[in-house]
Amino acid sequence: xxxxxxxxxxxxxxxxxxxxxxxxxxxxxxxxxxxxxxxxxxxxxxxxxxxxxxxxxxxxxxxxxxxxxxxxxxxxxxxxxxxxxxxxxxxx
Numbered sequence: 001x002x003x004x005x006x007x008x009x010x011x012x013x014x015x016x017x018x019x020x021x022x023x024x025x026x027x028x029x030x031x032x033x034x035x036x037x038x039x040x041x042x043x044x045x046x047x048x049x050x051x052x053x054x055x056x057x058x059x060x061x062x063x064x065x066x067x068x069x070x071x072x073x074x075x076x077x078x079x080x081x082x083x084x085x086x087x088x089x090x091x092x
Contacts, residue, residue: 001026007040022048024062031060041067 002023009015028050032038037053041064049064053071061070 003029005029024050028052028060028062037069037071039068043067 003026004021005024006019006021008019009017012018031052033054035054036059039049039051039053041049043049043064047064047067049061049067051061051065051068051070052059053069056071058071058073061068
C-alpha cells in the first residue's frame with residue numbers, strides 16, 4: 001500500500017511550483033514520529049530520494065539516497081534498509 005505525500009509552498013516567491021505530490025510506501029510513512037527530520041531531494045535526472053532521521057540517526061532511506069542527508073548510520077539503520085519488504089518495494 002502507498003501513501004500520497006503532498007508538499008505545498010507556503011509562499012509563491014522563490015517557488016517554482018505551488019505544490020508537488022508523490023507516493024511513498026505506507027509502512028515507511030508509519031515509521032515517522034514527532035520530531036523526525038524528513039529529507040527529500042530530486043536529482044538532475046528526476047530521481048527522488050527520501051530519508052528519515054531521528055535524533056541525528058538514520059531511520060530509513062529510499063530512492064536516490066546519495067542526494068539526501070543520511071545522518072549517522074548505525075547497525076540498526078542497516079537492518080531496516082536490508083529488510084526483505086523494502087527490497088521488494090525497491091524492485092517495483
